[in-house]
Amino acid sequence: MLTRRQFIKTAMATTAALQLSEILIPHLAEAFIGKKKPPVIWLEMMTCTGDFLSVANTLHPDMRELLFDTIDLCYSNTAMAAEGDLAIGVLKETVEREKGEYILIAEGTVPLKAGGRYGAIGHHPDGSIFTDLEAIRFTAPKAKYIMAVGTCASFGGPYAAHPNPSGSVPVHKVVDSQVINVPGCPVHPDWVVGTLTHLLLYGVPELDAFNRPKVFFGRRIHDWCPRRQHFDNGVFATDPGEEKCTYKIGCKGPVTFVDCPTRQWIGEHNSWPVEANTPCIGCVSPDFPDGMSPFYAHLPDMNVLGLRTTADKIGKGVAAVTAAGIGTHLAASVATGRLGTTLIDGTRPKREGVNRDTRKHSKDKTREVVFLPEGKIKGINLRRYHLQGKGRIKVFINRISFFGKGKRR
C-alpha cells in the first residue's frame, strides 16, 4: 500500500516534470490512499532488457520504493521469483484477475517472421511455444493502459533496422488499443516513471503525433542544447572528444525531440551524450537507427524520415507531420524496412557538404532554413556568411534553400 508520505514524495519528485502545483499534491494524496497498489505486467519481448535496467536506475522514487511500495509488479522476466510454468501461469492469472485494471508495460519488438517463432517469452505448459506475438495479443486487450517502453517497442528500433532479419515490428502494429510510446535507447527512467505517475494520477498524458508524452518529448534537443551558442558562433568539433558543437560530427539534436539537455542522465544529472562530446544519435526518434545513421554523418548528408533535407526544415517538418497526421505512415515505413533500403546508399562515402544550388528546385522558399552548409553553392562560399555572424545568415536563409524534397544526389 502506498502511504501518504510515500505518495507525496513520489509526486513531489515528478512535480517539475508534470508542472504540478505543490498545493494540489495533498489533495491527490487523499484521493489515492486506500486504493490497492496498481498491478503492472512488464512484458519483455525481443529486447536487450536495457529499458528495464534503465528504469531500475530511477532516483525519485527509487526502485525499491517503486517495486515494494508503489506498484505490484506481477510479471517481469527479469525480476520475478517464479520461472517456467509457474511464471507463465502468473501471466495468465494476472490478465484474468486484474482484467481492465493492470498497466501493460511492453518492452522490445514483436518479431513476425516464421509465424513469430523468432521470439518467444517461453512455452505453454503443454509444450507449445509462447511467442511474443501471442503474448502481446493476449495481454494487450485487457490492459487498462499500454505503455511501449524503449525505442524497440515504440518504433522498431535497432532490431527492426534494415534488413530486419526477424521481421520485427513495434507494439502498435499488432495491437488495436491505444499504445503510449515512451521511446529511448535505452529509455530514461524519468520518462517511464513520470508517464506511469501520470497514468495513475491523471490518466493519459498529452501525446504528440507519435503518441509520445509531450511533457518529455515536446522539446527539440537543439533548442535547449547548452552548446547552442557554439552552433550559432560556428564553433564546431571536427572529432569526437572536443568540447564544441557536435553538429558536424553527426549530432541529430536538430531533429530529435526529447528533454535530454535539461533532464540529463541519470540519477544525479551527471551528463548526456553531447556533454560527453559525442553526437546525439536521435535514439528516441521513429526512424532510429536507419534514419539517424551513419551516426557521425552530419544532417544534410543523411536521410531523415525518407527525405534528404536540412536540419531546421526537419525540425519544422516534424511539426508539419503532426498536423498532417501522417506519423504512423512514417513509422510504418521504418518498420517495413522501406527506409532501410535507402540506408545502404546512405552509408556510401560522400563528399562533404553541399555541392549544388537547389534554389530553382524549391517551391516553398519561406519555410526553408539553411544551417551551415559546407563548401560552395555556385561559387558562393557559405562558410564566409556563417562566420560573419547571425544577421547575414538570416538574410541568406530567406533567399535560398538547398536539397529539394525527395531528391537524391
Place this chain on the structure above:
Amino acid sequence: MAKLIRISPVTRINGFWNLEVDVDDGHITDARSSGIFFRGFEEILKGRDPRDAAYLTERICGICSTAHAIAASHAMEDALKIEISSNATLLRNLSFGADLLQNHLRHFYLLTVLDFVRGPEQPPFIPRYESDYRLNTHETDRVMESYRQHFDIARITHEMVTIFGGKAPHQHGIIPGGVTTPPTVDRIQKFMGSLETVLEYINGRLIPDAQLLARRYDDYFEIGRGYENLLAYGNFQVPGKNSEFVMPFGVYSDGRIDKFNPERIREHVHYSWFVQDSPKHPVEEETNPEPDKEGAYSWVKAPRYAAKPFETGPIAHLWMKGDYRRGISTMDRILARVMEAKIVGNMMKEWLKQLEPGKPIYRPYEMPDKEVEGVGYTGAMRGALAHWVRFKGNKILHYQIVTPSAWVCSPRDAGGMRGPLEEALVGTPIADTDNPIEIGRVGRSFDPCLACAVHLIKTDGSRQSLQIM
C-alpha cells in the same frame, strides 16, 4: 523412469531461455539449453559505417553494453593499427569497470538470491518454488535488506558509467580511437566518491551475503561442476601498452593452463537452427537461419575451442590471474564473481590516480580505401567476448560476434558433446520435481545472457587467416 522437466522461461536472466532436463531417481540425467529468440545483429551491421558498430553492438545487451563497445573499438583499432593513449585506456577501464560492478551487483541480488532466499509475500516475489530455503528469519531479513539497498548502489555504478560515457546503459564515451570525455578534476572526484560508496557496499554487504549463502548451501560446491574447462580473454588493457592486459588470456583444461590460440575456435550448428556444412572458424562461417531444421533445439550456436566445450566468466578470469583456484562449481562461480567485483573495484581506485588531466584521450584516424580486418577481444562481465570485423571505406563487409553466453549456453556440438551448462546440470540432485529449484541455481551461477548469445551469423565468401593481436 525418467521425467522431463521444462523450465521455459528461465526468468531472472537477460533474454529468453528454455531449459529441459531429464530427471531419473532424483538426479538430472540429461539437459538441453535452448535460446528462444533471435535478432540477426550481424546481418543488420552489414553495409553500415564501421564507426557505428561501437554504438550499435551495445544494443545487443542492456546489462553488459560497455563490453560490446570495448570489443567493437578494439576490433576497429586492430584493423586500422591505432594505438590509443594511456589516458584513453584508463578511462575505458574505469567506465567498463563501473559497468562490470553494476552487472555483478545486479546479478547477485536481482537475479540470483531469490534462488536461495525466501522473498517477501508480494509480487514479484510470489509465487515461487516452496522448497529448501535454508536461511533463518534474521538472515533472510539481512539479505533482503541488501536486496533493497542494491538498487541504489547499482544506480550509482551506472552513474559512474555516465560520468565519462554520457549515459547508461548504452554509453557514448568509448569509441574507436579512444574516449570522448576528458578526465577533469570534477569528474574524477565524483567518480572517486561514488566508487568509495560502492566499495563500501561490496565489502559490507555483497561479500558477507555471498559468504553466508556459501555456508548455508555448501553442498553447491559439489553441484554443477561441469567439464571444468575454462576460457578467458584478456581484460582491462594495461595503460600505454595496448597489447597487454591486467586480466590475462588463458585456456584451462585437464588441470593445466595453456596459451590461447585464436585459430582453434570453431562454431558448430549441428543442433542450432542454422544451416552450415561443417564446423567453421568465426571468420569463415557461411550460415543461414533455418527455424524448421530437424533435430535442432536452439538459436544459440555451439562455439568450441580445440574441439572442446569451455565455460567462461569471472571464475575463468580469476583462475588465469591466480586469484581464485578453489574449484569450479555452482558456488565457486558465484563467489568468484563477487570477488571479481572487489578486485576490479580496488584496481579502479589505482586507475583513477593514474589519470592525467589535460593529456590526450582520443586519436583521430582516417578510414582506408582498401579492405581491412580486425578482431577485438575482451573479458566481458560474463567472460570471453570477441568481435571480428572486415570493412572497406565506410562500409562493413562482414561482422561477427561470439559472446560468452554462446560459449556457456551452447547446445550440443557436431560430436554430440553437451554445452558447458548442460554438462554442469547433469548429476544435479532434484529433491522435488514439482519445485525443481536446484536447476535455476546451477543455471544462473553462469550468469547466462541469452540476449548476447543469440545471433544470426552470415558471411560473404572465403576468408584468409585471422589476425592475432
